[in-house]
Amino acid sequence: SQQGEEDPQALSIQEGENATMNCSYKTSINNLQWYRQNSGRGLVHLILIRSNEREKHSGRLRVTLDTSKKSSSLLITASRAADTASYFCATVAGANSKLTFGKGITLSVRP
């Protein structure tokens, strides 16, 4: 079953613009992670934010977490054509270490 639901499902922007992706989830979590996938290949971990954190930065990435709204957002600043990929949020809850993924967002960055 999906825990996260990303929004929008697809996003097309121009190189240099910022991309904002949102994720909502249903249950209490330990942490929320964002992954990137290029063309049906393996997933690459981008960033992890714990349930007691509100914001985290990593390079051009900024992630926020609002546990009261059960939502997170991923901001990619100054996007590049190489950022074109699918992005997934995934949650970890309880004593389980398994990742529960959302359906993903397809980001296209036009050169």
Add this chain to the structure above:
Amino acid sequence: KAGVTQTPRYLIKTRGQQVTLSCSPISGHRSVSWYQQTPGQGLQFLFEYFSETQRNKGNFPGRFSGRQFSNSRSEMNVSTLELGDSALYLCASSPPVGTDTQYFGPGTRLTVL
């Protein structure tokens, strides 16, 4: 360190056959998880192994099974293949402590005809 490796990368089977997929985790990682990715169902957790023991299991039929060896390498087996088993099967490994981050392999693309 070398990343997670999966073999084979591509596989074509027919209905009713069985298949075994292999995963070698990053050196030092003892936890290995398997996920199935399909266009319809997205990414779904299959199972997790830690120190040769299944620690978690997803909601898949008993045709899906796995194991882990003493060197942390893992295999998953699907018996009596169905068309709906066509998917990208992803393996991920995690460090022993300190993080829930998982490191994914490139996947095995299974096509069932």
